Amino acid sequence: MADINLDTAGKPATDRLAAGHDAPDEIVALIELLFFAYRDFVSDPDHILDNYGFGRAHHRVIHFVGRNPGMHVAELLDILRITKQSLSRVLRDLIDKGFVYQREGSRDRRQRLLYLTPEGSELHGRLITPQIARIRSALGDIDTQTSEAFREALFAMIDQDDRHHVLSLIGDAGKPPA
Amino acid sequence: MADINLDTAGKPATDRLAAGHDAPDEIVALIELLFFAYRDFVSDPDHILDNYGFGRAHHRVIHFVGRNPGMHVAELLDILRITKQSLSRVLRDLIDKGFVYQREGSRDRRQRLLYLTPEGSELHGRLITPQIARIRSALGDIDTQTSEAFREALFAMIDQDDRHHVLSLIGDAGKPPA
DNA sequence: AAATTTATGTCAGCCATATTGACATATTTT
DNA sequence: AAAATATGTCAATATGGCTGACATAAATTT
16 A cells, blocks of 8 residues: 555646646546445455355346346347357356256247356356445445446436336346436 | 337336346436446547557556646556556557657666657547536536536545545546535 | 347457566665 | 554466357248
């Protein structure tokens, strides 16, 4: 934690001059807070995943399949914004190790519907627990309105044309902003 | 955008049963919103970086050095939470291509103080512009209180023992929560 | 019925980013 | 003078992303 040699003790003005940008400090603060919040937010699951020989990619699959049982591969690709090949490797790991299984779609037998096995479900629970705790504790310090505002702000950060999709994923808990 | 085969049309109850967890939907919604917000938030800079042959790692260095000119290597390592070796490669790229330069510390001549060159500063500006725009537009739809709440909530997500550090980095724009 | 499109999977190879552990150098601190 | 610190570098390794090509089965279109 060594004390640092930031020659911009007072910050704002100095930085803006040095950088030569017209970046409003309150906004830049939000940019950095998002970075730090996300960094720490994923660190808890990361440690757990180590014990299984899995990585973040596996976590994402476990999470979305866990929350949307019967989801098919194309939908997962769309959510994760990765290629078929990238997903394929991760999915194979999860299936081989017995955390995810596939079933043929009944409506469309080309589709492979994805489900968590009991082991997968248990891991899902383990991974989400610290994240829930972190958010609870973060919002616990704050009032309900803040929590609502947090949801709205995060939602508004998402690409316009993907918001309806996200809404359909997160369900009623993410009510459309008034 | 193919319409999806989520067999949990109504969501909440079904999912919780299927997954077997006691995950409150409002909190899970926040978890997912954070994922989607971050995914889209970094996508703008990512596209720009492609044109320079740089990646996210380079962006992070450009950003923090740009905001904290004269920062030294150890501090950067602490912020990014990566190893010396990982930083080393990225830093070498940036120095070789003329976006960052180093100066010997005057107080401690072992230190290498980091600065952006004019080119680095220009790239910094290019990278941060869409991020500022995204946040402005996200908060534009919303009121000032919401913006404040957003800042508070993000801050509270950060690891307890790192908050003072983050505070010192983001300056007054991230006022300590009342 | 035949042709086309779609959903998925897989192969081979590549690149970016991260890791560890060992070691070297210069400088500061004890 | 010895120890600790700040940085840099080497070699080896792992993960997770990418592209492009190709294969199969099933659904859809003509």
